[in-house]
Amino acid sequence: MNIKNFDLNLMRVFVVVYRLRSVSYAANAIGLTQPAMSNALRRLREQCNDPLFTRSGRTMEPTALANSLFGPLEAALSGIETCFAHATAFSPESSTRTFRLLMSDVGEMVVLPRLMLALSSAAPSVSIEASRLPHADYASALRSGQADLAIGNIGFLHAGFYQQHLFDDRYLCIARTDHPRLTGKMTLTRYLSQGHVVSTAGSTDALVEETLLSRRQRRDVKLTVTHYHRSAVIVAQSDLIATVPGNAVVGMDGLKTYALPFKMPQARVRQFWHRRAHTDTAHKWLRQLIAALILG
Known part of the structure; x- marks a missing residue:
């Protein structure tokens, strides 16, 4: 078997069939049709050059190769699932993340006191770095991840950026x-x-x-x-x-x-972020918290 040509989607097919000992039950568990599941199992057998499972009555019994593969593949699949779970999950109560904000004087005066008070109870180990950059550097800082949010009366961040109005100032x-x-x-x-x-x-x-x-x-x-x-x-x-x-x-x-x-x-004070961070759960949590604190 050439690992370069191996379809990693078949790992889950193998692990679920091994656990359930049934192609139809495995298809239901994964959400595939019976023909699609049978086709996936056929491809898996071809790639491994082994039947992997043989029918014994109503169950599918693993071959010697399948028995030897199950432990490592289950661990690898679990590791991948854990990796993605950690990447998408965010628990403010236990997070130690540092958020970097580009802020004007007005943003600091209005947002920071309320934000820090809220974080003291909602996310006690989260920290904030508020800084200033020349306006010409805002886009690259947000795009690269050097900064998470920009808060201020900013009229030059357009393509590739999201924004939310927070308040007006006279x-x-x-x-x-x-x-x-x-x-x-x-x-x-x-x-x-x-x-x-x-x-x-x-x-x-x-x-x-x-x-x-x-x-x-x-x-x-x-x-x-x-x-x-x-x-x-x-x-x-x-x-x-x-x-x-x-x-x-x-x-x-x-x-x-x-x-x-x-x-x-009037000055329209808004929070801006790059599309790269739009679906990040931690980033989304911070944006929603700031909006709730300012907009009520």
């Missing part, structure tokens, strides 16, 4: 509470006359620039930082102002918020 202007030149409503003149802190981590400032450019107006950008949190801390201790998603600064002291003096679309 853009606001922030300034320190005792800013000497800002009293009353934030007008466009006041907004443009102040020094601004901008953040490169999210898409907010790119949208602001696009909106102002359409009006042939520009801000006076004094400082560029990486994250909204950092810009908010600087704003609270200076006379600079910034434009941020509202949830990015929830609970931060020393800040006053203003409605923007021009129209901006």
Whole structure:
């Protein structure tokens, strides 16, 4: 017998016929028709160059070769079944898996506290790695498995990706509470006359620039930082102002918020994942947990 040409599907046929000692019972157990089962047994005999089973009354008795094959083949089949069971099963209570999330400031503020509280009871040994990458690297990180999910206001992940809307966020202007030149409503003149802190981590400032450019107006950008949190801390201790998603600064002291003096679309915060992970049971569990925590 040449193992390179051996049909591994016949392993199960052999093991079930050996256990049940009946071709018809084995066909029912596997879900094959009687002719299909007989054909499979014929092919198995041809590949092994041995009858394997001989009829004795109503039962099929194994030959000496069949007796010698049964133990190793049953163990091999069991090993294959166990391997696939482990690959598809996920038990959050006992899992030690680490999920890697690409998250914006807003995602961290809104999602992480709720997620970590839920994991403490539902999956105590599961851990989360929240990180940042340049937006240009998101697709390759999700595609390769370097990251499991991306959560944020992301508009560039399309072909090959799934998404689920989690919540909307409103853009606001922030300034320190005792800013000497800002009293009353934030007008466009006041907004443009102040020094601004901008953040490169999210898409907010790119949208602001696009909106102002359409009006042939520009801000006076004094400082560029990486994250909204950092810009908010600087704003609270200076006379600079910034434009941020509202949830990015929830609970931060020393800040006053203003409605923007021009129209901006709301930030649509979604979770994104690559199709390679769409049917993974552990991945699906995490996505459903996050959605339940945010959407209720």
